[in-house]
C-alpha cells in the first residue's frame with residue numbers, strides 16, 4: 001500500500017528493507033532525524049528482525065509483500081544484498097514508494113536503466129547510496145581539481161562482508177564514482193584494461209586492478225581488494241601545477257594534501273604543501289537528509305541517475321575486460 005498525498009510538513013514514514021550492517025546504520029540515522037519515523041523493517045532473518053523492531057520501536061516483516069500489504073510508507077531504504085537490489089527496488093517503486101537503494105543500484109546496466117525509467121514514470125525519487133558524494137573531502141576535490149592527467153585510487157579492506165558480488169561492484173565502484181565526479185561530462189572513457197583474481201573460494205574477484213584512459217588523455221588507475229592485510233582508502237590526483245593526496249580513512253576526518261609547484265623558474269624544485277583535515281563524520285546522515293529533502297522537493301539531486309548509470313556502466317565494462325583477460329581465472 002503506498003502513501004496517499006499528505007501535508008508536505010507531515011513526518012515521512014520510512015521502511016528499511018534488509019536490517020544487516022548497512023540497514024541498521026540507515027535505521028539508526030533516520031531515528032535521529034526530524035520529521036521522519038522508522039515505520040517498519042523488512043528482514044528475512046528472524047533474530048535480526050526482532051532486534052531491529054525493538055531497537056527502533058517499529059513493525060517488522062519477513063517479506064516485502066507483507067510490508068506493502070500492511071503499511072503505508074512514503075519511502076524506503078534498500079539494504080539487502082546487491083543481487084536483490086533490482087527486484088526489491090522495482091517492487092517498491094511500483095507500489096509508489098520513494099527509494100534510497102544502497103550502491104550499486106543493480107548488478108547490470110539494463111536493470112539499472114529500467115529502474116531509472118520506472119522512477120521517472122512514477123514521479124518518485126530513486127537515489128543510489130553513493131555515499132562518497134557526501135564526503136566533504138570529495139566535495140573539496142570537485143572544487144579544486146581542474147584537469148588531472150593521472151589519478152590513482154586504492155581501496156583495500158581485510159574483510160569480505162559482501163559475498164554476492166565481487167570487489168569491483170563492492171568497493172571499486174566508490175572510486176569510479178568519485179573519479180567521474182572529477183572528470184566532467186563529455187570526457188568519455190576510451191580504453192579499459194583490467195585484471196582480477198578470486199582468492200576466497202568463490203568465483204568472484206577479490207582483488208581487482210583497472211586502468212582507464214579518458215578522451216582527454218587522463219589515466220585513472222584503480223586497485224581494490226578485500227583480502228588486504230591492512231585497510232586503505234586513498235587517492236592521488238596529479239595535475240600540471242599540483243598533486244593532491246587524499247586519505248579518506250582518518251576517521252572522523254579525511255586528510256587532503258595539496259602539493260603545489262610554483263609557476264616561476266626561480267622557484268623550480270620548490271613545493272608548497274597545504275594540508276587540510278576535513279571533518280567527515282557521518283556522511284550517511286547527510287545522504288539520508290538529502291534523500292528526505294528530495295522527497296519534500298526542497299533540494300536538487302547531488303548526483304543524478306545518469307551519474308549512477310555511468311559509474312555502473314564503467315564497473316561492468318571493467319568486469320567484461322577482466323573476463324577477456326584469460327591469463328587470470330575470473331568468471
Ligand SMILES: NC(=O)c1ccc[n+]([C@@H]2O[C@H](COP(=O)([O-])OP(=O)(O)OC[C@H]3O[C@@H](n4cnc5c(N)ncnc54)[C@H](O)[C@@H]3O)[C@@H](O)[C@H]2O)c1
Pocket residue numbers: 017018019020021022023042043044045048062063064079080081082084102103104129130131161162170
Ligand atoms: N554505501 C556503502 O558504503 C556501503 C557499505 C557496505 C555495504 N553497502 C551495500 O549495502 C548492501 C547491504 O550490505 P550489508 O553489508 O549491510 O549486508 P548484510 O549482509 O549485513 O545485510 C543484508 C541483510 O539483508 C537481509 N536480507 C536478505 N534477503 C532479504 C530479503 N529478501 N528481504 C529482506 N531482507 C533480506 C539479510 O538477512 C541481511 O540481514 C549491499 O548492496 C552493499 O553493497 C554499501
